[in-house]
Amino acid sequence: MKDGPSPAMKQYYTAKAAHPDAILFFQMGDFYETFGEDAAVVARELDIVLTSRGRDKDGERMPLAGVPHHAAEGYIARLVNKGFKVVVCDQVEDPKKAKGVVKRDVVRVITPGTVIDSSMLGSPGAQYLMAVAPGKKGSIGTAFLDVSTGEFFVSASDGGRDYAELVSEVVRYHPSECIVPESSPDALAVRLRAQGLLVSRYRDDAFLPESARSLLCEQFGTNSLGGYGCEELDGAVAAAGAALRYARETQRSELAHIAGLSTRLSARNMALDAITLRNLEITKSIRSEAAGITLQGALDVTETSMGSRLMRSFLIAPLLDPEAIGRRLDAVEYFVGNPMARADLRSHLDRCGDIERIAGRISYGNAGPRDLLTLRESIERIPALKDLFTDETPENIREALEAMSDLSATANFIARAIVDEPPALARSGGMIREGFCAELDELRNLSTSGKDWIGQFQQQERERTGIKSLKVSYNRVFGYFIEVTRANLHLVPEEYERRQTTANGERYTIPKLREKEAMIATAEDRLSVLEAEVYADLVRTLAACVPELQATARAIGHLDVYAALAENAARYDYTRPVIEESGRIVVREGRHPVVERSMEVGFVPNDTDLDGSGNQIMIITGANMAGKSTYMRAVALLCIMAQMGSFVPARHATIGIVDRVFTRVGAFDDLASGQSTFMVEMLELANILNNVTPQSLVILDEIGRGTSTLDGFSIAQAVVEFLHGKAVTGPRTLFATHFHELIELEGKLKRVKNFHFAVKDTGRDVIFLRRLVQGATDKSYGVHVAELAGIPKKVTERALVILKEAMVQELKGGGKTPRYTQMLLVDTGEGVAETNPAVEELRAMKLDEMTPLAALNTLHRLQNLANGGNGRR
Template identity: 40%
Template sequence: MLEQYLRFKEEHPGCLLFFRMGDFYELFFEDAEVVSRAVQIALTSRNPNDENPIPMCGMPHHAVEPYLSQLLDKGYKIAICDQIEDPKEAKGLVKRDVTRVLTPGTVVEDSNLRSKANNYLGAFYWDSAKDAGGIAWLDFSTGQWSGLYSRKEPELWQWMVKIDPSELLLPQGVKVPPQFNDLAGQVTAVAPGTFFDLAGARNRILEAQHAADLDSLGLQGKNELVRACGALLTYLDQTQKGEFGHLGEFRPLNLGKHLLLDEVTERNLEIFRRLDGRSGPGTLWQVMDRTMTPMGGRLLEARLRQPWRNLAPIEKTQECVAFLFERDRLRGDVRHALDSVYDLERLSTRIFLGRANPKDFIALRRSLSMLPRLHSLLAGEDLDPAPDLKRILAKWDAMDDLCALLDKALVDTPPPVITDGGLFRKGFDPVLDELIELNEHGEDRLKALHRAELAKNDIPKLKLGFNKVFGYFFEVSKAYKGQVPDHFIRRQTLVNSERYITPELKELEDKIISASEERKSLEYKLFQELREHLAKARSRFLFMADAIASLDYWQGLAEAARVNEWTRPVLHDGLEIEIEQGRHPVVEAAMGAANYIPGDLRMDQGRRILLITGPNMAGKSTVLRQVAIMTIMAQIGSFVPARSARIGLADRVFSRVGASDNLAQGHSTFMVEMTETARILRQAGKRSLVILDEIGRGTSTYDGLSLAWAVVEELSTRAGGSVRTLFATHYHELTGLEGKIDGLRNLNIAVKEWKGDIVFLRRLVPGPADRSYGIEVARLAGVPRPVVERAREILAELEEKSQDNQAKGAVDRASQTLLPGFGAPPIKIDRELCEHPIITQLTDLDVDGMTPIQALMLLNQWKDMIKD
């Protein structure tokens, strides 16, 4: 047995081997020590009296799921080695085999999954010789998979971070770039020749998709993406032993359909996680999620990750949301019905793969029982205002046949284990009914037979008895002198009696004794047949899962809009953004609507860059983020937190806010800030919305101010001057750019001084802030009073010196040509130097008319002239 164990262990390196022995799963050697520590179970020994005992631990097979869940959460991979023949029929050692390998990216059980989030297995491949690559990702629990082909390696890594796979397949030797090191813990290194082989990948994809060529799958000419898809299928083949026929149609990601949000923007806007990395309260997801089903929750997540960028799907969603928003009673009834609908996608997957337990079937039955109720609720309404809702209802499949089958078949509270019996109702199968009758009422049948023999034969004191040797028998006293019936067969003679059996008694006895095992065996067979019947209906389940997800998504957005008093925005193809009484949905949820002060904002061709000044704590970052968040909300079809909103569609939203570092990767706060800024400047396009907060604060004043100014200038001209930018800054000198840069306007967060204190009015008003109020903010934050007072003294001294310098003319502000707010001393040039040809050329130089390459060539020419 141990040789058998070690052979399977060698075939599955890196896995904990759960070895089935009777009613237990056992682990030995190092695996036993690892598991006993990880899940806190007793470590014993196979041969405790030997000099070198073999460590061992185990758990009952019917209670193994919680332990598997804990181990998978800790990142372990598990090989399940089952008995593949009946031990009663085995000759010698029971045959065993590894039936599947559990990994974090391939689990299907609810205990290992977040109900409203996808669980992705990802694969990454980059060909540096061709400068092209592809990523693919697959949710094994639902069968959905997709991929992306690109010639930009950073873009592929960015998307992989967004997808956040539980497990990522990389060719051996490939490392995750330092800036994306969050993925390092999910990496599984695999042999590139086996997993990423192009010919093998092509064949596997065509076989899995039942397709004749790659063209129909959108994969033609995308060999790197084909390799990534092939790696996923090869991994599934090795871990699931070929059981992945439930995969849906492969659909490559079409970036042209979606508003793009990179992983930095998702993090900075706290869409799914707060800046501290935690999920839940404080995120946009938590405020918006009013879905009732796992499918609806996953659809909301997908929409927030990939909002639409075209008007048509947005407006169709708005129509359905508005329809349910206006009908509180209908929406309440729909929510109540949806609350009883379980995860049809994942339930159907487990049924298809043969991994469903009785509890799953009961959940499925309850879910199907709600479909007619939902249909009747919607059918009673005029759905013309919501065409998509009407379309879904027209194709509605109530699945009455499957619901009736499950209702007829299964008891209300079945046992947790399939092989224990007690699953089926009476009346489902005649043979099973007989076995149940014998199993539960065998004694009554024996007594009935006894009474029948008494009535048929005049044998006084005919008794019914039982012993372990002869089983059931009829006992006739020696005092009876008559003839016993011919069908009585003598079995035992005693001093005072004779014991007989009859063919009918023997047959009934055999049935009673074997009824329990036969019942369990038949119920297991019927359960498998029921599973196979339901597995054939997987396409129907998936269709209704999509329908339920859409309905739940719409009602969830309507419920959130009603509860939070959001309004329907108007979207258009222009650049204008007009928001009246706008609020930040997450901040408002934390503070309470009564404590939140809404504000107005307008962006158009003449106000493409809004430069926002004001002290810390005044709310600059909140204003910036709420515009970006409202744009995202609007482009998933949601209502927005404002009295009214008119929003021009965006193709990308970029966000650079806050101050953070990444010391583990050697990146300072300023380095992270510049990296994120560089990405924005390289990728911002014609319809992009850019949110920038405090650019250049991590370096010296002059360096930071110069960078901030240069960034503003670049954004003002990029993509023909169509990039919309909200730029918050403490550099008051930048406010002098209004009137010098086309489309730039100053705004500030209003602050009022009252009796020595400052009051944040939280209002966005035109014009620059008059000063920074930094010391007052420090006082409000709790900085000790002596420090605050000393800071005020130092500030007064500095301001006095600044005024003295101005009076002495040390800085000629009239000659300022570089930075608003900063002067430069006059440059004294020697008379002989003025006659140098370089000075002559410099004086006549048309700087505005030069291209960068012309400037470089001229500098090189001047350099040669100086050498000469």
């Protein structure tokens, strides 16, 4: 036995050493083989057989798992979609001509964030590679690059506590992969991985601002980045340069279709943090990927992939400029008022391919024949699409139409070159149309005529020899041969040269057949090589059109979004909102855009009147399941829809610009970090109180319910007082609570108003009317909700008994009919303690002068005092 690995395995170890964090697909003949730990992963993830062959460096049996070369794309796609990196090492010379071991080289590095192959892109959504780099004064620069389309943008955020803003970026854009500097703190990578993100450490020198700036200027053909709005953002520039370098290295390409970038600053868009995106289910359902429906799912009725991606970008970054919002609304209104133009446009777009991604693959050089056919059919529709707009159109529609280039020459070029029914892969051959290349036609004719000659030769030999069953056949080993059965061997002419004996007869050849075989084989080999060369030249020629294709794709995306938003408006009776700079939010008969779609009976609409300087805070009480949470979410979603440029589900809506939507709803334990429901609630609340502005919209649902009744009530009231403040205006706030004592704040704080959801109590049954009315209520109907949820009747009946007993006890203690179902008691074992020092101190507290943190510390001390402690820590 030889010592050491074989020459081929030496090649494998060299390639693997250069890519230790990736699965290496190593071509060996007609298979891609994986070895060692890679083989174990591949076998497990792809459910294929794990075998072994030879010995590894330590003398142990080498695990082996392989996939057929022709089917590798599908296997690689599955691995990449699971979050793995895959390196492809191909044989780069003909094994028949190799002297010694065949040469192999890495030809592709495929990562989740740099996928460009159509077979590996799991969805029409953006496939972002994210890069993160430190900036000045603790800031963090981020870059997002979609290699498949060329979309490229940067932003900058505050590093902050626990990278909260960075996490919001991840949730907002949902990148497939993130690279961070090699020397970045572990806490950063851990925080990002907690979002389910593949995080890779990349060499530090790629993140140096000066080298990054130089690389970007080289890519864009400019002397500075001033025109892109990021010249002074060192962290963002560093992240962008690293992302571009990583993409170019993995793709082994200059990626010419990445021709610029944009800067997205928070000052231009409504801020939607990760918590709000989750709570309002903007792009992802809280329940699961498959269950429920999101706002994106409700609104996205676009016809193209370009439109779908743009719709999502509108949704996660609503505008703050009323004029810009108005221009979008004008475009939507045009399509609402022109249903025939809208229907015709959507009909054209329905048959339009993903021009943006096809352009990316053309630039990269791996566009398939069917990509080109789709591209041709798509751009052939543009003239008819533009002809739909003969009248005066709003500015945004006019700009989109003007951005669409005349690509008829490109369509004609593809039509002349590519057959009407091409193969999926260029290597399959047969995609170049006859008449496009004279040399190719000549070889094709030679190959075809050669096969015709074989048929004629077979017939001639049958007649000449008298052997009616004589056949001319072909296999890879012997080429063409004459086959004669045993019964006819006595008729074989002397000039026949025997080549092989079989069970059924003999195989022969003659010089004439050998000569023709050589001609046919040569023609077919040359045909295959030449057609591949012609196709590659064709794709390179089309690469010059990529900028025009990208601009046209973006324009189509805009038209698609405006028409889709108009389709929703017409289908679901939405109205155009009035956008203004005021602090008002006035909605008449507003509805929840998602919930109303799933209701079997009609959705009950409600009004909203919020004004930062008047009716600033709505305290909403009432029964469980009455509709408080749905109502509050609906108000927030209407604001988001209005500022993204959509009509809204309401009879009328006036939306004063909202700079940020904050939400604190639901309860989610963060068990991974050891944080309880109440701690999570307090962290989210702290984020709101520390970042809220007078232009914000705040949605608070059941603040304080994660702790004791006294603690919870005290926190809830302190929060209302803080948001109200002593200024003349404050953040517009919807505050749902079961602490009915908070309704007394209406008489103490001038910008607080009480509301509740009406309930019809028949004495035997409870009917939720879903109607918001002014004023307070004192009932929660918790036992009735328990009955509706299917709690066993014995439990609910016992609960009613206990409830009545508690009410009687309260009557004994206070002498009045109880007003509140959620009572505030400090239990001493004999009823309410009238002289408890904690209660006396609580009554004397000056809440208006306390910060939230001081209130929390005081509450902790009072709780200790009430429990018999000395009130000190």
